[in-house]
Amino acid sequence: MTGFDTFLVADWSAAQGVRRAGKDAIWIALAQDGAVKPARHFSTRLDAEAWIAETIRAEIAAGRRVMAAFDFPFGYPTGVVEIICGAADPLALWDWLAARITDDARGRNNRFAVAEEINALFPGEGPFWGKHNRDAYPGIPYGGRSRTAEVSEKRACDISAKASSSVWQLAFPPTVGGQALMGMPMLSRLRRIQGCAVWPFEAWQEAQAVLTEIWPGLIEPAVRASDDLRDRAQVEGLARALSRLPLAELERMMDIDAPEEGWILGAGHGERLTDLARPNSLRPPPLRNDCFALPAGVDWTPVDTALALLRERLHPVTGTTKSGLFEAEGRILAEDVIARRANPPHPNTAVDGYGFAAASVGEGDAVLPLVQGRAAAGAPFEGPVPRGSALRVLTGADLPAGVDTVVLDEDCSVGDGRVAFRGGVKPGANTRKAGEDAGEGDRVLSAGRKLTAPDLALAAAVGHGTLPIREKLRVAVLSTGDELTEPGDVPGAGGIFDANRPMLLSTLARWGHVPVDLGRIPDDRSAVAAAFDRAGRDADVLLTSGGASAGDEDHVSALLREAGAMQEWRIALKPGRPLALGLWNDIPVFGLPGNPVAAFVCTLIFARPALTVLAGGNWAEPQGFEIPAAFEKRKKPGRREYLRARMRDGCAEVFPSEGSGRVSSLSWGEGLVEIEDGERHIRPGDPVRFIPYGSFGL
Structure with missing residues (x-):
């Protein structure tokens, strides 16, 4: 499969009448050679179809490969086409609809009449539902609950993409059913352009133009974060994402066997497409042409010198974007994370027990009257606790005024509205101070860090729901x-x-x-x-x-x-x-x-360390440790050696052969033994540096 030069993304509409450049209008975006052009608005479907056909023909004539993606279903659930057309050929249904659907320059169309005709082919109430006038089109139910046709409400790809809309809904947004009825006839005409093919129904791999189905909901987080008009942001974001998608990834997404229902391109890959859909921030400058130049006079380069040169001369080449906290694990942090609030935000209790002011009791045993009520996590006690009194407190509860010390449940006796405990309780016992974990304004995570699950917990605890991350390298x-x-x-x-x-x-x-x-x-x-x-x-x-x-x-x-x-x-x-x-x-x-x-x-x-820096991360230094050798080796000075090795009984074993053609040694090994540059005679029991594969991130 060859790559695409142009990506055309259309947000289609079934609306009646001419529409202004706003919500539910027709928007089309174009990405060429990786650059996204501002989306265009079309007031009628006829104008939009003419422009799409002209663009496809022009791209093919120029020797450029184009993908045209549309935001409506290309097919129906399994079994439907055969009921309508007599054969399980979705393209035959396109032609069937093209022969029946009418549309004019004012957007007036007969989609409800055609839907009613389709419903009549099914026993009972057919699958299409939804209309604005209860009395019109008696063959179409007003709501979707009363239908008796035994067909699925959604296709497999709708379920995979977690699309909430039904392919049968004609009215009350989202009107996906109406979009499909008005879109498939257009596709029937477009596919007849010389060099055009339909994914996944035809042999599309070498076609000059490929028609595909896409769903804007896959990039919803990127659209929601945009301050642009929603429909316009959707098509521009999808065009951007598809144009940035590496060909190998696109090939995998398009490797789908869906002969009748069709498929949504990228279904199951929404997070990846969302990342690619976001506009770039300022990207780092490219590397200099001399970034790999060796110092004058250098011939054989020691390993440490080579690593130091890479570390000094490389810099990130990836742009930055935003990620929701729940999707950020494993990503590289693009900026320092500053605590938006302290953790904990207020003094609180670390245990279940009874709280009081330490200064109100002496060294001996204490018996304190209990204040009515309690303090619990998320349900603080209103008002202060009088000096010389105690309050029931539960773990995580904010300490009310007048409480600075807590005694454990197990160390107390309670009765007659009083609590008794032995003396010697240390002031501040069993409490946490506000901000003892992190203060407001503290830097809690540094740029370049590869985010872990505990990092996400910390970011959440100090008030962050999204994080600035690097785009993936x-x-x-x-x-x-x-x-x-x-x-x-x-x-x-x-x-x-x-x-x-x-x-x-x-x-x-x-x-x-x-x-x-x-x-x-x-x-x-x-x-x-x-x-x-x-x-x-x-x-x-x-x-x-x-x-x-x-x-x-x-x-x-x-x-x-x-x-x-x-x-x-x-x-x-x-x-x-x-x-x-x-x-x-x-x-x-x-x-x-x-x-x-x-x-x-x-x-x-x-x-590995070079790629980590280019990706925006910190220099990756493998961590090794010394263990006794379980082998003998003589090494001449001049080169650093890495032996395939594994640890057994606390000692380092090495593969019997050092031949670099022994691929089995990589699988046999669990890490590397690093032998320094100088001369070395290693005997069993001598210390050697063992670096497990896990230290290399494997």
């Missing part, structure tokens, strides 16, 4: 080499399976980035360049494996060198070899070794 992965075969296929002579892509794509997803699969590319410079261009459109960073050395077929390094932004870092590292680093259309490219073991180690040691 989109990381493209490309494998190069004539010898590579897709896993599961039959390799040719000398062929090997591509082990790197599944390894890298799953690793990126685990780190919270958006993986963009660019597939396998043969050793062909034009094909590699085309993949690079695609990465420049669909991703923020590119990881390649293979082709990064200086041989005849190493096109990755050759292309970067031709672009004038290639640096070869010969890092003193084993396993590994020189990394090809550079920029292509302003996005950083990390040319990893083709060997899976070396690619994995280089990804953990170099790509």
Whole structure:
């Protein structure tokens, strides 16, 4: 599947008569090459259809691929089409409706008459319901509760998208049923444009224009946060989201088998589309062309030097957006979070018991009269507690005036309106001070932090319902080499399976980035360049494996060198070899070794912290610890080594072979043993640094 150059999103209307540019009007937005144009209003369906058809034809003529998305159902629940048309072909129903629905320049149409005709095909009361006049169209019930037709109220995609509206509702907003009746005839005509196909009903993968169904409710949080006219914000937001969606993600969303009912594009992916629908704030500047340049005279680069250069020269490339607290786990915080109020906001009790003023009792045993009433969490006691009296208090209750100390239930005797307890209660016992956890105005979370569940609890406790977060980093992965075969296929002579892509794509997803699969590319410079261009459109960073050395077929390094932004870092590292680093259309490219073991180690040691910074996070330093070695090894000075290892009985075992072609060692291992740059003779029992995979975020 090739990507789309243009995304057209239409908010359709079944309204009668000409409508002004307001609510329930027709709005259409266009996103071209990632830029969203202001939405256009159309006063009639005829004008809108003519403009859509003209736009589709113009895009096809210009060699541009267009997706046209519409906000009404493309089909009905299973079984309905056969009742109406005699065959389970939703496109036949489009033609059936196109032959019956009429519409004029003033918006006058016969949708209720056609709906009544459809209802008559069903036994009992048919599925369509809703009308403004109780006496008109007797074949259409006024409300939806009395119908007897045995058809589903919603399609599977409506349920998946959590759409609240019914495909059969003709009146009383939302009138989705009316929109569909007035929209499907238009689609019947549009699909006959040469080069046009319908998703998911036809073979659409290589069509120049693809008609799809979309639902604005998928991006409701982004629309609700906008101060723009709602319908206009919906189409602009959806166009923006679709244009930003990496091709690999779009392919997955469109991989749907829905032969009769159709499907809502993005159903089940509302959170992702909402993130992409929000307008960008100011984005960080692109990286400098010399960001990967080594200092003059540097040849072999120690690991620590390479890491320090990356840490110093990289900066975030992702924009910022807002997220609801309940959706923010795992996202990177874009700004410091400042407490809007103290936690706890008032002094309160930490236990169930009885509260009093410590100064009103002496060192000996005390017997205090009880004030009528109590203080509970969310139900504070009104008024002060007189000196020398006590009040029943429950855990979390605000302490009323006159109470600064609480004695536990278990330490009290209660009777005759009094409470008795032994002396020696420490002033302030069993209470919490206001703001002892966080004061109003305190910084409670710092920008760059990857948000955890406890972070969300803290943010909620100090008054936040939304948080500023970074947009997810989109990381493209490309494998190069004539010898590579897709896993599961039959390799040719000398062929090997591509082990790197599944390894890298799953690793990126685990780190919270958006993986963009660019597939396998043969050793062909034009094909590699085309993949690079695609990465420049669909991703923020590119990881390649293979082709990064200086041989005849190493096109990755050759292309970067031709672009004038290639640096070869010969890092003193084993396993590994020189990394090809550079920029292509302003996005950083990390040319990893083709060997899976070396690619994995280089990804953990170099790509992980670099990607975290590019995503807006803090530099990711893996945490290791010393444990006794369960092996012997002699190491020469000059290179840092990482051995595949695991911990057993408190000691570090290493894989028997250090060969970087042993992919099984990655699965066998549970982490890496890091051996410093200098000479080393390790004997069993000697301390070595073990870094578990979990410390790398895996």
